[in-house]
Amino acid sequence: MSVSRIVKRAIVLLLLASASAAGNVTNVLAADIVKLAVGAPNNWDSSIPEIGQRAGIFAKHGLQLDILYTQGGGETMQAVISGSVDIGVAAGTHAAMGAFAKGAPVRILAAGTTGAGDLYWYVPAASPIKSFQDTNGKTAGFSTVGASTHITLLALIKHFGTSTRATATGAGASTLTQVLSGQIDVGWASPPFGLRQLQEGSIRLIARGNDAPSMVNQTVRVHIVNANALKQRADVINRFMQAYRETYEFLYSDPRGVRVFSEYSSVPEDLAIQIRDTFMPKPVLSPDKVSGLEAIMADAITFKTLSAPLSQQQLTELIQIPPRP
Structure with missing residues (x-):
């Protein structure tokens, strides 16, 4: 192939590439x-x-x-x-x-x-709390007021008839920190958060959201x-x-x-x-x-x-x- 033909081919490819890029930019802008x-x-x-x-x-x-x-x-x-x-x-x-x-x-x-089957509540492995019925007078976390974690926790408290104190603890990561540091007795989580800790045995599950029958449907x-x-x-x-x-x-x-x-x-x-x-x-x-x-x-x-x-x-x-x- 001659030098001139190589140059012409390069110019054509460059123009095609420029047109394609311009089209992509237009799509993004649009x-x-x-x-x-x-x-x-x-x-x-x-x-x-x-x-x-x-x-x-x-x-x-x-x-x-x-x-x-x-x-x-x-x-x-x-x-x-x-x-x-x-x-x-x-x-x-x-x-x-x-x-x-x-x-x-x-x-x-x-x-x-x-x-609410994805939501669950847990305690540290060494906690004396064995089930949600044991949470009388204890603090249990939910994310923020009005969130599904809040309503589901209230439904669990109503269903089990406990005097659990619902406490806003924010997202799953901050809740886990509060549980492990003893600031709160029971934490909340939703997969994938907490599954590794459950598998390792550092925390124990005590309730899932659907344990409150009113939440199932x-x-x-x-x-x-x-x-x-x-x-x-x-x-x-x-x-x-x-x-x-x-x-x-x-x-x-x-x-x-x-x-x-x-x-x-x-x-x-x-x-x-x-x-x-x-x-x-x-x-x-x-x-x-x-x-x-x-x-x-x-x-x-x-x-x-x-x-x-x-x-x-x-x-x-x-x-x-x-x-x-």
């Missing part, structure tokens, strides 16, 4: 940014936006996620109400209802987690959206839900889903599969229906996050899950 507040980073149920972003699913729908991680559902709720984020992932359903009833600009965009966590964002960015929010549903299917139906979660959470793949199959089977995370509304409202009234049941009209306004296309 993506709509969606701000999220997400409680409990690294958890299976709250990982769907992160997994979808890493797998390119949200980009395919023209979205770029800006994710803020919080200490729990209470912080997530406040971020959505203030309008500093568009969507909140894994907020407590009771708290969402209570905030809506008080006029807060919050709507339920999707069901998050139905049942309730959608305890929901994904919420700022009402103004829902109105002003309807197309963006609908595309978010399309990408969310696609990621949900990807996480359960494609082996790559577990691999992406493993990379994100630094959890071995075999443990990720155990979390999925034991704590988070697919129906638990179905986004399309908020289950157990009557029981949710009854408990919300009992635990004083709601003063009276919501009417059907109010529920219709609150729950705005976009239909599947």
